[in-house]
Amino acid sequence: MCGIVGYYGNNEKKEILIDGLRELEYRGYDSAGIALINDNLLNHFKAIGKLDNLAYRMRDFNSSGFGVAIGHTRWATHGKPTELNAHPHLGDYSFVVHNGIIENYKELKETLKSDGVEFLSQTDTETIVHLFENINNQIDNPFEAFTQTINRLEGAYATLIISEAMADTIFFAKYGSPMLIGFNDGEIFFASSDTPIIGKANEVYYLEDGEYGYIVDGEIKLFDKNGAKEFKRERLTPDKILAQKDGYRFFMEKEIYEQSSIMSDTIMGRVNDNGVDFDEIDDSILDGIDEIKICACGTSYHSALTGAYLLERSAKIRTSVEIASEFRYKDPLLSNKTLFITISQSGETADTLEALKMAKKAGLKSLSICNVDNSSIVRESDITILTRAGIEKGVASTKAFATQVMVLWLFSLYLAKKRDKISPEQLSNEIKAILHSPTSLKVDDNLHSKIHRLSKRYLHGHGFFFIGRDIFYPLALEGALKLKEISYLHAEGYPAGEMKHGPIALADSELFTIALMPQTLWYDKIKSNVEELSARDSTILAISPLDFELADDFIKTKEYDHPMLEFFEMMVVTQILALEISIRLGNDVDMPRNLAKSVTVE
Ligand code: AGP
Numbered sequence: 001m002c003g004i005v006g007y008y009g010n011n012e013k014k015e016i017l018i019d020g021l022r023e024l025e026y027r028g029y030d031s032a033g034i035a036l037i038n039d040n041l042l043n044h045f046k047a048i049g050k051l052d053n054l055a056y057r058m059r060d061f062n063s064s065g066f067g068v069a070i071g072h073t074r075w076a077t078h079g080k081p082t083e084l085n086a087h088p089h090l091g092d093y094s095f096v097v098h099n100g101i102i103e104n105y106k107e108l109k110e111t112l113k114s115d116g117v118e119f120l121s122q123t124d125t126e127t128i129v130h131l132f133e134n135i136n137n138q139i140d141n142p143f144e145a146f147t148q149t150i151n152r153l154e155g156a157y158a159t160l161i162i163s164e165a166m167a168d169t170i171f172f173a174k175y176g177s178p179m180l181i182g183f184n185d186g187e188i189f190f191a192s193s194d195t196p197i198i199g200k201a202n203e204v205y206y207l208e209d210g211e212y213g214y215i216v217d218g219e220i221k222l223f224d225k226n227g228a229k230e231f232k233r234e235r236l237t238p239d240k241i242l243a244q245k246d247g248y249r250f251f252m253e254k255e256i257y258e259q260s261s262i263m264s265d266t267i268m269g270r271v272n273d274n275g276v277d278f279d280e281i282d283d284s285i286l287d288g289i290d291e292i293k294i295c296a297c298g299t300s301y302h303s304a305l306t307g308a309y310l311l312e313r314s315a316k317i318r319t320s321v322e323i324a325s326e327f328r329y330k331d332p333l334l335s336n337k338t339l340f341i342t343i344s345q346s347g348e349t350a351d352t353l354e355a356l357k358m359a360k361k362a363g364l365k366s367l368s369i370c371n372v373d374n375s376s377i378v379r380e381s382d383i384t385i386l387t388r389a390g391i392e393k394g395v396a397s398t399k400a401f402a403t404q405v406m407v408l409w410l411f412s413l414y415l416a417k418k419r420d421k422i423s424p425e426q427l428s429n430e431i432k433a434i435l436h437s438p439t440s441l442k443v444d445d446n447l448h449s450k451i452h453r454l455s456k457r458y459l460h461g462h463g464f465f466f467i468g469r470d471i472f473y474p475l476a477l478e479g480a481l482k483l484k485e486i487s488y489l490h491a492e493g494y495p496a497g498e499m500k501h502g503p504i505a506l507a508d509s510e511l512f513t514i515a516l517m518p519q520t521l522w523y524d525k526i527k528s529n530v531e532e533l534s535a536r537d538s539t540i541l542a543i544s545p546l547d548f549e550l551a552d553d554f555i556k557t558k559e560y561d562h563p564m565l566e567f568f569e570m571m572v573v574t575q576i577l578a579l580e581i582s583i584r585l586g587n588d589v590d591m592p593r594n595l596a597k598s599v600t601v602e
Contacts, residue, residue, distance in 0.1 A: 002072060002073060002074050002075050002087070002098075002192075003021060003023075003024025003025070003072070003073045003099065003191075003192045003196075004070070004072050004087075004097045004098070004099050004158060004159075004160060004179070004190065004192050005017055005020035005021055005024065005070070005071045005072075005189070005190060005191045005192075005196050006068075006069065006070045006071070006097075006160045006170050006172070006188075006189065006190030006191070007020075007068070007069045007070075007187070007188070007189055007190075008068050008169075008170055008187065008188040008215055008218075009066070009067075009186060009187035009188065010065060010066050010067075010186070010187070011187065012062065012063060012064065013034075013036050013038065013063045013067055013069040014034070014061055014062065014063060014069075016069070016189075016200065017034050017036075017069050017070075017071035018034075018051065018054070018055050018058070018071075019196070020071065020189075020191055020196030020197065021034075021051050021054075021071050021072075021073045021196070022051055022196075023193075023195040023196040023244075024073050024191070024192055024193065024195070024196060025050070025051050025073055030048065030074045030075060030081030030086075030373065031046065031047065031048040031049065031073075031074045031081055031082075031083065031085070031086035031087075032046070032047060032050075032051045032053070032071070032072065032073045032074065032086070033045060033046035033047070033054065033071065033072050033086045033087050033088050033097075034046075034054065034058070034069060034070070034071040034072075034088070035069065035071075035088040035090075035095035035097075035162060036063060036067055036068065036069035036070070036162070037067055037068050037069075037162055037164065037167045038063040038064075038065065038066075039065060039067070040164075040167050042093070042095070042162075042164055043061075044088055044090065044095060045057050045058050045061070046083050046086040046087075046088075047083070047086070048082060048083050048086060049081075049374075051073060066168075068162050068167070068168065068169065068170050068215075069162070070088055070095060070096075070097045070160045070161075070162055070170065070190075071088075071097065072086075072087035072097035072098075072099075074086055074087060075265075075388065075390065081373070084120055084121050084122075085121045085122055085123050087125060089121060089123065089125050089126040089129050090120075090129065091129040091130050091132065091133040091163075092133055093133065093163060093164040093165060094129050094132060094161055094162065094163030094164065094165065095129065095161065095162050095163075096125060096126075096128045096132070096159060096161045097125075097159065097160050098124075098125040098128055098157055098158070098160075099158045099159075099177045099178075099179075099192055100155060100156035100157040100158060100159075100176055100177035101124060101155045101156050101157075101264075101268055102124040102125065102127060102128065102153055102154070102155045102157065103154045103155035104152075104153070104154040105124035105127045105155075108127040108131055108152065109127050112127065112130050112131060112134055115134060117130045117134060124155075125159075128149060128157075128159055128161070131149045131152060132145055132146060132149045132161060132163070132171075133145075133163075135148050135149060136163075136165055142163060142165040142166040142169075142171070143166070143171070143214055146161065146173075146212070146214065147212070147223070150173045153175075155175075155176070156175060156176030156177045157173060157175050157176065157177055158173075158174045158175075158177035158178060158179035158192060158207075159172070159173050159174075160172050160190055166214075168215075169214045169215045169216065170190065170214065170215055171212075171213075171214045172190055172212060172213060172214065173211070173212035173213075174207040174208070174209060174210075174211055175209045175210055176209060177192075179192060179207050180193070180194060180197075180204050180205060180206045180207060181204065181205045181207065182194070182197035182200065182201025182203070182204050182236060183202070183203040183204070183205075184200060184202050184203070186218055187200075187201070188215060188218070188220065189201050193244075193246060194236060194237070195240060195244050197236065198236065198237070198238060198239075198240050199238065199240070201236055202235065202236055203233040203234065203235060203236055204233065204235075204236040205220075205231050205232070205233050205234070206234075208224070210224045210225055211223070211224050211229070212224070249583070249589075250394065250579070250583075250589040250590050251393035251394045251590045252394030252396055252398060252486070252575075252579060252590055253579055255392055255393070255394050255398045255399045256398050256443065256572060256575045256579065257443050258390070258399055259398065259399045259402045259441040259568075260438045260439070260441040260442045260443075262388070262389055262390060262399050262402075262403060263402065263403065263406060263437055263438045263441055264438050265389075265390075266387060266388050266389070266403045266406045266407065267406065267410070267434060267435070267437075267438075268388075270410055271410070271431050271434055271435065275413060275414070275427050275431065276410045276411075276413045276414040276431075277414070278385060278410075278411075278414060280383055280384060280385055280386075281367075281383055281385070281414070282383065283418070285339070285365050285367065285383055286339070286418060288336075288337055289317075289337060289338070289339045289365070290317070290318070290337045290338075291317065291318045291319070291320075291335070291337060291338045291339070292308075292311060292317055292318070292319040292320075292338065292339045292341060293319070293320050293321075293322065293334075293338050293340055293341070293359075293364075294307060294308065294319065294320070294321045294322070294341040294343060295321075295322050295323075295324045295327050295340065295341070295342050295343075295352060295355040295356070295359075296321075296323075296324060296342060296343040296344060296349075296352055297323060297324050297325065297344075297349050297351055297352055297599070298397070298481065298599075299345070299397040299400070299401045299478060299481060300344050300345060300349075300352070300397075300401075300404060301321070301323055301324075301343075302401065302474045302475075302477050302478040303343055303369075303401055303405045303408060303474070304321045304341075304343050304408075305321050305473070305474035305477070306405050306471050306474045306475070306567075307319070307321075307341075307404075307405070307409075307411070307412065308320070308321045309470060309471045309474075310408055310409055310412040310471070311411070311412045311415065313412075314412040314413055314415075314416040314421065314422060314430075315412050315413075315415035315416040315419055315421055315422075316416070316419065316421045317415060317419065322355075324342075324351035324352040324354070324355040325351040327355045328351060328354050328355050328358060332358075334359060334362040334363075334364055335364075336362070336363040336364055336365075338364055339364070339365055339366075339367060340360075340364040340365065340367070341366075341367050341368070341369065342355065342356045342366065342367075342368045342369070342370075342377055342381065343368070343369045343370070343404055343408075344368065344369075344370050344371075344377050345370070345371045345372070345389075345392060345397055345400035346371070346372055346597065346599075347368070347370040347371070347372040347375020347376060347377040348372075348375055348376050348598045348599075349377070349598070349599050350599065351599075352377060353377050353380065356368070356377060356380050357380065365382055366380070366381045366382045366383075367381060367382065367383050367385065368380075368381035368383075368384045369384075369387060369404055369407050369408065369411075370384055370385075370387065371386065371387045371388075371389050371392065371400050371403070373386055385407050385411065387400065387403035388403065389402075389403040392597075393590065393597075394589065394590045395485070395591055395595045395596065395597050396482055396485045396486050396578070396589070396592065396595075398482075398575050401478060401571070402441065402568065402571060405567070405568075406434075406437065409434065409564060410434065413427060413430050413431075429562075430562075433562035433564055433565055434564075436560075436562075436565060437564065437565060437568055440558070440560060440565040440566075440568040440569045441568050441569070441572060443572060443576070447555070447573070447576075448576055450555065451555065451573065451576045452580045454541070454553050454555075455577060455581045455584055456584060457553070458512055458541070458577075458581055459489075459581060459584055459585060461489075461510040461511065461512050461539070462490070462506075462510050462511060463489070463490040463491065463492070463506065463511055463512070464480065464489065464491035464492070464512045464513075465480075465492055465493075465494055465499070465503065465506075465511065465512070465514070465533075465538075466479040466480040466491060466492070466493045466494070466514045466574070467493075467494050467495070467496040467499060467513060467514070467515055467516065467526070467529065467533075468493075468495070468496055468515075468516035468526065469495060469496050469497060469521065469522045469525060469526050470521045470522060470563070471521070471563060471564075471567055472516040472518060472526075472567065472570070473493070473494075473495045473496075474493075475516060475570060475571055475574070476493035476495075476496075476514075477493030478493070478571070478574070479491075479514060479516070479571075479574030479575075479577075479578070480493035481493070482574060482578040483574075483577070483578040483581065485578075485592050485595060486578055486579070486581075486582035486587055486589050486592045487578060487581045487582045487585055487587065488585070488587065488592075488593070489581070496515070496526045496529035497525065497529060499529055499532065499533060500529075500532060504532065504533065507533055507537065507538040508536070508537050509537045509538070509539055510539070511538045511539065512538070512539050512541060513530065513533050513538045513539065513540050514541050514543065514577070515529075515530045515533075515540060515541070515542045515543065515544075515551075516543055516544075516570050516574075517530065517542055517543065517544035517546065517548065518544070518545075518563060518566040518567070518570065519544070519545050519546050519559065519566070520560065520561060520562060520563045520566055521563045521566075523544075523546065527548070530542065530548070530550065531550060534550040539552045539553075540552050540553070541553040541554075541555070542554050542555070543555045543557060543570050543573050544556070544557060545557045545558060545559045545560070545566070555573055557569045557570060557573065
């Protein structure tokens with residue numbers, strides 16, 4: 001989730017790059033850096049933390065006349081957020097910035113090291129610049145060296161290189177991570193999205209995967225695996241807000257669509273052939289622990305409930321979940337054999353933070369699962385696992401929830417292995433499913449249109465019941481919360497088996513039941529619960545891979561063989577359902593009434 005910018009032209013490069021990076025800061029703010037060649041002089045600046053630190057460091061620097069420049073704002077993945085790990089990375093005479101993951105960087109690094117190349121950082125990115133120079137040193141042809149470098153990279157990248165070997169160009173390549181080129185009267189811009197160049201460029205070309213090239217005399221030379229290629233520029237919208245949403249109607253919609261790619265970031269570096277590993281965890285934190293307590297609010301509480309099923313089932317460790325605002329005032333009995341986990345997207349939720357302080361005071365070890373590094377909860381916790389969801393702008397949480405659940409799934413397997421509770425075959429099946437989860441989160445256009453069409457039937461009535469069993473029960477709670485938050489319609493999440501103990505009294509045709517019916521967990525059980533509701537004339541919207549003839553509306557999901565894959569796909573369906581209903585009702589999807597993104601009061 002890093003952001004990159006590049007500039008070729010005569011204007012002040014510092015301003016252009018800092019302004020551009022500011023627009024991308026939401027993609028990561030662990031560190032930022034800029035490298036430039038001006039008057040044939042190579043220069044660079046880096047600073048950890050927010051972009052303001054870099055701007056301050058560059059306060060006395062000015063560049064005038066022709067030059068090339070590249071910049072980067074980082075969301076740490078490989079290696080800690082230090083200045084050495086900040087981009088741009090330096091070779092002997094070139095700099096690189098990169099967004100993505102070079103999957104074969106370890107092999108490349110070993111080969112380069114055996115050629116005597118020294119590495120300064122822990123990043124995968126540094127291999128790109130050394131590989132480029134290593135080849136160029138042999139063939140003395142920077143463009144050919146860049147082509148050969150790109151051909152050796154596996155994984156995802158949007159990357160820019162500037163080099164004293166060809167000081168009047170920027171080398172660029174894209175595969176799997178976004179990048180575009182902007183144009184304006186002799187100036188050329190590169191960026192991860194169009195917001196940094198709006199108002200500066202008037203035309204744009206969105207690079208396709210596999211395209212790469214460089215600038216020759218102010219013109220872009222573009223190539224792909226078949227050789228040189230023509231491209232067509234488009235007019236660039238002058239509307240910044242529209243551009244920030246990448247063409248989606250709302251940030252929430254964009255964030256729903258992002259879940260698939262973001263999940264790869266959450267998983268990255270944490271799974272391997274042997275199972276799950278967390279650089280952040282020092283095993284001593286688990287010494288003497290025989291129980292887990294998770295504390296959170298709202299959506300994060302729902303991910304906690306999901307995690308409790310996973311932890312007890314895989315790691316066989318007793319796990320309880322508490323709503324933070326309740327926990328604080330109940331005089332809880334706490335034991336120092338309990339690992340206290342807090343979950344929070346913002347890391348600033350007052351109730352969760354206070355619960356954490358209480359647990360620490362009682363001598364418990366603490367772990368937080370959080371999306372915002374350096375937030376209050378992160379600073380207060382003994383250790384933190386970051387969810388790496390990137391900034392979430394929609395008040396109704398979507399991608400933060402998905403990544404919290406993923407971290408809990410990973411953590412449950414990590415513990416299961418440490419506690420010797422999982423066989424190698426089971427673990428390898430779980431890893432397979434984890435690696436497949438980005439696919440299960442992809443939004444299918446046909447599915448979205450279907451939900452859009454059927455949403456018109458769900459704008460009235462006297463309420464919604466989202467029902468599910470097992471991990472699909474917390475998902476039902478979360479589905480109901482999403483709908484409540486942005487549609488203002490009354491919705492409840494219920495364990496499907498509990499309906500007959502009271503709530504079924506509400507059933508009639510104006511009561512909408514959203515039934516989560518996975519094929520991999522208790523299908524027959526939930527089917528009977530839904531049949532009971534249908535017999536009482538409740539309107540049923542069934543979400544399942546298996547046809548269900550009593551459904552009034554039916555959303556067919558894919559036939560996955562792992563419950564978590566069904567979980568993620570059904571989660572996307574419930575998010576889009578809430579979104580479409582809210583849009584039809586004319587509500588402000590991103591900033592629903594009465595809510596705030598970060599709840600720092602009790
Ligand atoms: C979710 O859509 C809500 N915005 C809300 O329930 C949120 O999850 C809750 O306030 C907790 O916030 P946190 O994750 O930042 O601690």
